[in-house]
Amino acid sequence: DAGVIQSPRHEVTEMGQEVTLRCKPISGHNSLFWYRQTMMRGLELLIYFNNNVPIDDSGMPEDRFSAKMPNASFSTLKIQPSEPRDSAVYFCASRLGTSGSHEQYFGPGTRLTVT
Amino acid sequence: AQSVTQPDIHITVSEGASLELRCNYSYGATPYLFWYVQSPGQGLQLLLKYFSGDTLVQGIKGFEAEFKRSQSSFNLRKPSVHWSDAAEYFCAVGAPDSWGKLQFGAGTQVVVTP
Numbered sequence: 565d566a567g568v569i570q571s572p573r574h575e576v577t578e579m580g581q582e583v584t585l586r587c588k589p590i591s592g593h594n595s596l597f598w599y600r601q602t603m604m605r606g607l608e609l610l611i612y613f614n615n616n617v618p619i620d621d622s623g624m625p626e627d628r629f630s631a632k633m634p635n636a637s638f639s640t641l642k643i644q645p646s647e648p649r650d651s652a653v654y655f656c657a658s659r660l661g662t663s664g665s666h667e668q669y670f671g672p673g674t675r676l677t678v679t
Numbered sequence: 680a681q682s683v684t685q686p687d688i689h690i691t692v693s694e695g696a697s698l699e700l701r702c703n704y705s706y707g708a709t710p711y712l713f714w715y716v717q718s719p720g721q722g723l724q725l726l727l728k729y730f731s732g733d734t735l736v737q738g739i740k741g742f743e744a745e746f747k748r749s750q751s752s753f754n755l756r757k758p759s760v761h762w763s764d765a766a767e768y769f770c771a772v773g774a775p776d777s778w779g780k781l782q783f784g785a786g787t788q789v790v791v792t793p
Contacts (some may be wrong), residue, residue, distance in 0.1 A: 664778065
């Protein structure tokens with residue numbers, strides 16, 4: 565299995581631009597998570613999808629952030645407009661099932677730099 | 680609300696020496712407990728997990744962790760570290776009565792010296 569795939573691996577953009585991060589979960593996994601990692605705040609859960617439906621988006625910072633999962637094999641996280649404080653590593657993770665006892669498999673992350 | 684604390688931000692250990700990373704949690708009942716490792720530029724990889732049963736759990740890469748209910752702790756150990764163990768280690772807590780939202784600790788950076 566290829567694991568969770570994220571693209572791009574690195575993104576550098578200017579403030580005010582739109583940024584779209586992409587994630588392909590492991591085939592067959594029906595739970596998907598987006599996390600953000602910064603030095604100041606550590607790992608934060610942004611949003612959780614189950615069977616392509618957003619279940620908990622309480623971690624999404626503000627309206628500039630949006631996430632979609634149009635099908636079981638693809639999700640996007642969009643920031644519009646981007647700001648320097650959005651600079652972070654964004655991880656996507658997938659999981660089989662809805663139980664918290666199941667392992668979350670993480671992608672390699674997208675390092676976003678907003679100048 | 681659940682929370683997890685990793686008291687040590689940074690640990691330096693000599694290759695071949697033992698390693699122990701501390702993790703304390705706050706939760707009303709026994710939560711799901713996890714240890715993840717993050718190598719530079721990589722995502723997180725699960726080392727081991729605990730839900731119930733034997734309080735000493737074995738994981739990958741020679742790691743083990745012990746759950747101590749009385750201390751609300753889930754410390755990670757390795758008897759003899761290798762240079763490849765240099766990484767950041769995260770303890771995570773999940774509530775059994777939820778959909779599995781994980782609360783991560785701040786992480787412990789492990790440096791291995793020759």
